[in-house]
Amino acid sequence: MSEALLDVRDLVVRYGPVTAVDGVSFSLAAGETLALNGPSGCGKSSTALAVLQLRRPAGGEVRFEGRELTSLTERELRPLRPRIQPVFQDPYGSLSPRHRIRDAIAEPLKVQGRWHPTDGPARVAGLLDRVGLDPAYGDRRPHELSGGQCQRAGIARALACEPRLLVLDEPVSSLDPSVRAGVLNLLADLQDDLGLGYLFICHDRAVVRHFADRAIEMRDGRVTSG
Amino acid sequence: MESEAQPPSEALLSVRDLRIAFDGVEAVRGLSFDVRPREVLAIVGESGAGKSLTARALLGMLPRDATTSGTISPDLSAARGRRISLVPQDALSALSPVHPVGDQLAAAVRSVARVSRAKARARAVAALERVGIPDAARGARAYPHEYSGGMRQRAVIAMATVNAPEVVVADEPTTALDGERRDQVLRLLAERREAVGAALVLVTHDMDAVRGHADRVLVLYAGRPTELGPADEVLDHPRAPYTAGLLASLPRSATPGRRLPALRGTPPAPGTPAPGCAFAPRCPIAAGPCHTTEPEPRQAAGRLVACHRWEELPHPAADLFLQERRPA
Numbered sequence: 415m416s417e418a419l420l421d422v423r424d425l426v427v428r429y430g431p432v433t434a435v436d437g438v439s440f441s442l443a444a445g446e447t448l449a450l451n452g453p454s455g456c457g458k459s460s461t462a463l464a465v466l467q468l469r470r471p472a473g474g475e476v477r478f479e480g481r482e483l484t485s486l487t488e489r490e491l492r493p494l495r496p497r498i499q500p501v502f503q504d505p506y507g508s509l510s511p512r513h514r515i516r517d518a519i520a521e522p523l524k525v526q527g528r529w530h531p532t533d534g535p536a537r538v539a540g541l542l543d544r545v546g547l548d549p550a551y552g553d554r555r556p557h558e559l560s561g562g563q564c565q566r567a568g569i570a571r572a573l574a575c576e577p578r579l580l581v582l583d584e585p586v587s588s589l590d591p592s593v594r595a596g597v598l599n600l601l602a603d604l605q606d607d608l609g610l611g612y613l614f615i616c617h618d619r620a621v622v623r624h625f626a627d628r629a630i631e632m633r634d635g636r637v638t639s640g
Numbered sequence: 641m642e643s644e645a646q647p648p649s650e651a652l653l654s655v656r657d658l659r660i661a662f663d664g665v666e667a668v669r670g671l672s673f674d675v676r677p678r679e680v681l682a683i684v685g686e687s688g689a690g691k692s693l694t695a696r697a698l699l700g701m702l703p704r705d706a707t708t709s710g711t712i713s714p715d716l717s718a719a720r721g722r723r724i725s726l727v728p729q730d731a732l733s734a735l736s737p738v739h740p741v742g743d744q745l746a747a748a749v750r751s752v753a754r755v756s757r758a759k760a761r762a763r764a765v766a767a768l769e770r771v772g773i774p775d776a777a778r779g780a781r782a783y784p785h786e787y788s789g790g791m792r793q794r795a796v797i798a799m800a801t802v803n804a805p806e807v808v809v810a811d812e813p814t815t816a817l818d819g820e821r822r823d824q825v826l827r828l829l830a831e832r833r834e835a836v837g838a839a840l841v842l843v844t845h846d847m848d849a850v851r852g853h854a855d856r857v858l859v860l861y862a863g864r865p866t867e868l869g870p871a872d873e874v875l876d877h878p879r880a881p882y883t884a885g886l887l888a889s890l891p892r893s894a895t896p897g898r899r900l901p902a903l904r905g906t907p908p909a910p911g912t913p914a915p916g917c918a919f920a921p922r923c924p925i926a927a928g929p930c931h932t933t934e935p936e937p938r939q940a941a942g943r944l945v946a947c948h949r950w951e952e953l954p955h956p957a958a959d960l961f962l963q964e965r966r967p968a
Contacts, residue, residue: 453820454789560906561687590686591845592922595889595902596963602899603965620848624891624900 419444419479419579419611420465426473427460427635434460436635437474444578445605447612449626451619457635458615462583465613466500467491479578496526496575503584505564509556509571515542516552519571526575541570546600562593566600573604579611586621598625652677652806652839653698658710660693660702665911668693669863670710672937675807680830680840682850682871685860686907694860695809695843699726716807722752725800727810727829731792734799735784741795742768742780745802752803767798770835771828793817793825797832804836811843822846826853847890851875859883862908862918864934869943879945881926881953881960882919888958901961917948924960925952 418441427435435457442448450458463469465476467483476483478498483491502508509518516538523529523537539549545566556564565585572580582601586594598621605612616622622629630640651674660668668690675681675698685691696702700717716724728734736744745764749755755763761780768776771794784792793813800808810829814822826849833840842854850857854871859880867880878884887893888901905922908914917935920926929935929948937946947953954960 560909562906590907591847591889592686592886592903593906595891595900596904598891599899599902599963599965618891620890620892624894624896 418442418477419446420613421477422461422465422474423477424474425461425464425471425476427457427464427469428472429460433472434635435464435471438632438635438637439474440630440637440640442579442611442613444611445609446628447605447614447626449614449616449622449629450632451616451622451629452632452638453617456632458617458632459583460635461632462500462581462613462615465579466498466581467495468500496522497577498579498581499572499575499577500581500583501565501568501572501585503587505561505568505588506556508568509564511556513555514552515547515554515556515559515567518556518567519552519574522571522574537574541573542567544573544604545570546596560593561589562597565589565597569597569600569604573608577610579613581613581615583615584617585614587616587618594621601625650674650676653716654711654713655694655698656711656713658694658697658712659708660690660697661707662703662705667863667910668697671860671863671865672710673858673865673868675839675841676856677806678834678837678839679855680833680842680853682842682844682854682857683860684844684847684850684857686845688862688907688910689860690863691843691845691860692811695726695811695841698807698809698841699724701726721748721805722803723805724807724809725803725805727796727800727808727813729812729815731789731796732784734796735792737784740781740783741787745780745795745799748799748802763802767802768795771795771798771832773798789817790821790824793821794828797825797829801832801836801838805838807841808833808838809841809843812845813842814844814846814849822849847875847887848892859886863910864918865937865944865946866919867943867945868937869941874943877941877955878957879941879943879950879953880947881923881949881957884953884955884957885922885924885961888956888961893958899962899965901958902963903961904963917946925949 420442423439425435425438438461452458464471471484519538519541542549542552547566586597614626631638653675656672658668658671659666683691699720742764745767746760749760749763765776765780768779773779814825850871857871857874859867861882867874867883878887885903894900903922908918916931916933920930935946935948937944940950
């Protein structure tokens, strides 16, 4: 399993006395989409947060590009964080309402010290174009975009970090049907071009069947099939 | 847009040229349809299409700053709770958190019928029983927060049907639910509607909820009717390009592993009407009049279709909506 992009073993996530994820294991290769499917409360989003190390697991291993993450300190994690990026369900909730779209996309570059005033703006424009948004949208704020446009901006921000793995937590569930297909097509194109691994959390079986290479079913914090 | 030939007596509710505006911006822009006795009429559309506003107008529950014109006859809003009722999207906020569920149901009963507290209470328990609340007598004494999400949805359905109304309006009743629970709720809603003999107006953006659950479907786009007809016929052979594109873009109907057919662009924001058909900028067969004249709904293929060029739409139409892959 040394070639796996992500390898999760016996993952346990607890919130106080509640065990949300109870011994989940899976692995994911670069360029592959693995879906986590299951009803509300089954632990799929908690699994996503643990992979992102936004919720430190109570047990088990999360191995990313061969490095075990759960035992790392915050400081040790920091250089790895850009390589695992989230895209969340609520596009408006994932971007600051006060920042223009271009600033929201530039921010991760600045945080990582990879922002250069000479080529920075062009990079942001390139990212917007890459996700199918006219770079003119960079001047707008999230509430001035439709849900689908805003989700594209969120994907552009995730791409700014040059990630290898995207954790997509219900990325199209709050989108209108007529724009959902366009965003799924965009994600498929990005994966083809960049070889990204996708951990794809979704409760809609039809979307999972269409979009994912493999799927695992969860219920009550455990994997029930796949 | 209902055909003239149809006698008005057949309609339980008739909506004619309904317009709803906020600050001079029209969100519903001329909508006519009937609700027939005991039918399930699905109103589908995306956010901003005007479907929830239309539903609220039937109930007389529009926001105070809304300006409306057109007619809804008869006006049942004064008989809300008795002749027309609502199943809202968010069951938790529809129930009072500080009263037991049974008390709230009993209050609904007593709001329309002069019955004793004991009798209203008994009806409330019976209503909870009928929607499958286990140990209904005990369930009636519990508070909404003690109910699971699915049980709350059941309680709200019990509340909407306890007074045997003529029309039940369900506003996105399943949006917050996953697949399995969605079907359960829709089945229960259908069953209770059938039992009390009510018509159901089912407002949804979920095409899968329409199939198998609705008799007729009204498709809205940008505040205008696009297509109105028998649900199965519209789903199996859409005549309006918008309906066709929407259906083709559902992952269920696409070939796995291939790119999905997709509508380009996004729905127009209210108050930015271009001349012509509101769907024209996204439509693969738009031409000529589509860019200059807003199409009126007309009889076509056994239904109403608002499209200048519906006869040009191929069937199946999925290939029209396949988009070029963007270069890397």
